[in-house]
Amino acid sequence: MKRRYAIGFLTIATLAIFWFLATGPLALISPGRFPSPPDVWASLKQVSTKGYANGLLYQHVLHSLKLVALGFVVAIGTGVPLGLLMGWSRRAEAIINPVFSIIRPIPPLAWIPLAILWLGLGDAAKVMVIWFAAFVPSVINSFTGVRRIEPYVIEAARMLGTPRWRFVREVLIPAAAPLIFTGMRLSLQASWTTLVAAELVGALYGLGRILNVAQQDIYPGMIFVGMACVAILGWATTRLLAEVETRSLPWIQMARA
Amino acid sequence: MAVITFEGVRKSFGHNGGGFLALEKIDLTIADKEFVAIVGPSGCGKTTCMRMVAGFEFPTAGTVNVDGHRVTGPGPNRAVVFQQFALFPWKTVSENIALGLRNKGVEKLEREKRVHQAVELMGLEGYEGAFPHQLSGGMQQRVAIARAYVLEPDVLLMDEPFGALDAQTRTTMQEELVRIARRNPRTVLFITHAVEEAVYLADRVVIMTRRPGRIKEVIDIRSVRTAEKWDKYERIEDVMDLESFVHWRTHIWRSLREEKSGQDR
Amino acid sequence: MATAQTTALTRFQTLFLGTIGILLFLGIWSGLSLSGLVPKQFLPTPFEILSKFVQLLSTPFAGGTLQEHLLSSVLRFAYGFFLGAAIGIPLGLMMGWYRLLDEIVSPIFDALRFIAPIAWVPFAALWFGTGIGGPILIIFAGAFPPCLINAYRGARFVNRSLIEAAQMLGTSNTRIITEVLLPASTASIVAGLRVSAGLGWQSLIGAELIVASTGVGFMMVQAQLNISTSIVMSAMLAIGLVGLCIDIILRWVEAAVRRRGLA
Numbered sequence: 001m002k003r004r005y006a007i008g009f010l011t012i013a014t015l016a017i018f019w020f021l022a023t024g025p026l027a028l029i030s031p032g033r034f035p036s037p038p039d040v041w042a043s044l045k046q047v048s049t050k051g052y053a054n055g056l057l058y059q060h061v062l063h064s065l066k067l068v069a070l071g072f073v074v075a076i077g078t079g080v081p082l083g084l085l086m087g088w089s090r091r092a093e094a095i096i097n098p099v100f101s102i103i104r105p106i107p108p109l110a111w112i113p114l115a116i117l118w119l120g121l122g123d124a125a126k127v128m129v130i131w132f133a134a135f136v137p138s139v140i141n142s143f144t145g146v147r148r149i150e151p152y153v154i155e156a157a158r159m160l161g162t163p164r165w166r167f168v169r170e171v172l173i174p175a176a177a178p179l180i181f182t183g184m185r186l187s188l189q190a191s192w193t194t195l196v197a198a199e200l201v202g203a204l205y206g207l208g209r210i211l212n213v214a215q216q217d218i219y220p221g222m223i224f225v226g227m228a229c230v231a232i233l234g235w236a237t238t239r240l241l242a243e244v245e246t247r248s249l250p251w252i253q254m255a256r257a
Numbered sequence: 258m259a260v261i262t263f264e265g266v267r268k269s270f271g272h273n274g275g276g277f278l279a280l281e282k283i284d285l286t287i288a289d290k291e292f293v294a295i296v297g298p299s300g301c302g303k304t305t306c307m308r309m310v311a312g313f314e315f316p317t318a319g320t321v322n323v324d325g326h327r328v329t330g331p332g333p334n335r336a337v338v339f340q341q342f343a344l345f346p347w348k349t350v351s352e353n354i355a356l357g358l359r360n361k362g363v364e365k366l367e368r369e370k371r372v373h374q375a376v377e378l379m380g381l382e383g384y385e386g387a388f389p390h391q392l393s394g395g396m397q398q399r400v401a402i403a404r405a406y407v408l409e410p411d412v413l414l415m416d417e418p419f420g421a422l423d424a425q426t427r428t429t430m431q432e433e434l435v436r437i438a439r440r441n442p443r444t445v446l447f448i449t450h451a452v453e454e455a456v457y458l459a460d461r462v463v464i465m466t467r468r469p470g471r472i473k474e475v476i477d478i479r480s481v482r483t484a485e486k487w488d489k490y491e492r493i494e495d496v497m498d499l500e501s502f503v504h505w506r507t508h509i510w511r512s513l514r515e516e517k518s519g520q521d522r
Numbered sequence: 523m524a525t526a527q528t529t530a531l532t533r534f535q536t537l538f539l540g541t542i543g544i545l546l547f548l549g550i551w552s553g554l555s556l557s558g559l560v561p562k563q564f565l566p567t568p569f570e571i572l573s574k575f576v577q578l579l580s581t582p583f584a585g586g587t588l589q590e591h592l593l594s595s596v597l598r599f600a601y602g603f604f605l606g607a608a609i610g611i612p613l614g615l616m617m618g619w620y621r622l623l624d625e626i627v628s629p630i631f632d633a634l635r636f637i638a639p640i641a642w643v644p645f646a647a648l649w650f651g652t653g654i655g656g657p658i659l660i661i662f663a664g665a666f667p668p669c670l671i672n673a674y675r676g677a678r679f680v681n682r683s684l685i686e687a688a689q690m691l692g693t694s695n696t697r698i699i700t701e702v703l704l705p706a707s708t709a710s711i712v713a714g715l716r717v718s719a720g721l722g723w724q725s726l727i728g729a730e731l732i733v734a735s736t737g738v739g740f741m742m743v744q745a746q747l748n749i750s751t752s753i754v755m756s757a758m759l760a761i762g763l764v765g766l767c768i769d770i771i772l773r774w775v776e777a778a779v780r781r782r783g784l785a
Binding site: 003004007008009011012015033034090091094095096097098099102103105106107108109110111112113114116117118189192193196197200201208211212214215218220223226227230231232234235238 | 530535539540542546564630633634637638640643644648724727732749754757759763766
Binding site: 150152153155156157158159160161162163166170171174175177249250251252 | 311313330331332333335336337339341343344345346347348356357359360361388389390404408
């Protein structure tokens, strides 16, 4: 493991040095195509202190975070129960599945123009698109989670005379939980992708807005900052979710140990 | 009191041509506090017999009664021990054992007392807070048995409970089951394909034919056991050495082999 | 109730309930639209969308008919997707085999992985323009990671004894990759291709919404600017259908692979 980290560090360091040299002293890459480290630093300073594209960096970040969180929560709140219901009841599945199959092949990003038509360029349209994007993975995975429960676990619960709601809370949901979390992870990724796309298409604030304006201004340093922020936020929220997963499913950690 | 009766039970699976007949003409009465083992070739429907008592399956024809009442669904008066243990991985040992009592509405203090007793009975002290995956297969099956016993069920249904265990653990568990069953007798229906296990544990052994399963022979082991005083031996190998044991084991083996060879042909 | 969940339904019941579901969906939709609760301009009836769809096949909109836009989208998709597979799969396999390569590439890959493919749009436009090069880079950004990850996993988790058997027979490294790792990880790779195609197709649509002058995505943006909901929805229908076709083809490949025992 040590060797792995060492090599990883060396690689990143080499790349960083190469980046510095190629954009600076060696002039291999034109600054109009890719920013040099000082360019990036200058852009970062500009957006954090003076602001860019209608706002300071933290305002853009908070705005994007807020929309992702809102869309994600709404999607999970509707998708997971629906998936559980479809997994549990064959009737519900039979009714909902055909409609779901019609809507499912439409990629989430294809909803953006419709959302703008319906709700304009504001936040509501973004939340709607994120909801649609994040909804599908959480439905599918919760559904699969229920379908994959071993039949004898359910029989054991029935044999013990478990009442319906206790069964849902203490057997169905925990048994499906690992896959519910898988679905949530996919939903989170989808939320970010969709948000960035929606903000690129049209927005007043947000990271996508930074990217959009920077693209129009042909401002590589700012594009870099925008992309880095998207990556860091994506990474951080994924880590957060993984942490929540570890804490809510202690028995799985025990099984791995 | 818990008497199990099978009357003219027939069971087929599937429909519209794709189905098959699993069980035919099953007539059997299991007396209160009797330990009956069913052996038979794989696929003969012995597990289905147990599942019909548990209320997971229902006969296509005939009736399965417990205490004169037709079985209409699963319930805690008929506790099941599954081959795959079927513990809830997200519940600790004591939470697993306690669930059935909570469902019955047993209040907290009483519940804790009974869980503790069950833990002691199965030698699980010190593991109350562990999750099932942290335990060995043998320990997991102890938890499953404790979970069944704590309900003080009229009927205990065991579906190849030791089938997934290694040979040594299996032996220990068999000895313990004998200890518990003699001290705390219940009506037990025990499904197995291991002949020695059946002879060692049961009062009566039911031999089934290959599919469609029918009752081929019912052997009374209890009278032999009392006559030969099997219970004074603590270890399974001592019992297995006895001539009476060997006699019945061989008898059942031969009977089963006839079914097996018939199946291969 | 022998199975895990509630009892299975007969084929008739499934069909019946499914029809009810679809009818309910279409009924509510048409009801909202016809009753005027939602202005018709923003929610045309399903029938209007179908007729618009058919009309778009012969009447050009935003510089082309529906199938012309679709064709240019599918071509871009094909380039990006094949590029992603052609680089991702061999690289993934080699990373599964050569430890040093794995240790060098993994940190870079992990750092880039969290950038949503669509966030490459500004650089893509800057570097390759908005014609065909830019969108291809974005499709590539969507399609490449699953190809690499699945080839890598497939190669990493190949049964050790297969490799040892090959080594015992004196097989060269290159040959182990092509004749042991590749076939053994085919199932995983094909599964990765399905994910890739889905992400690639959706990234393409996103890219076309932002930077393109042809393609269904471009068509949708134009329709949106013209406030023509029925064209937007027709385009969504077309996008869904093409996506479905791509997935069906890959599912068919997956089944074929499984039949040949490579799973």
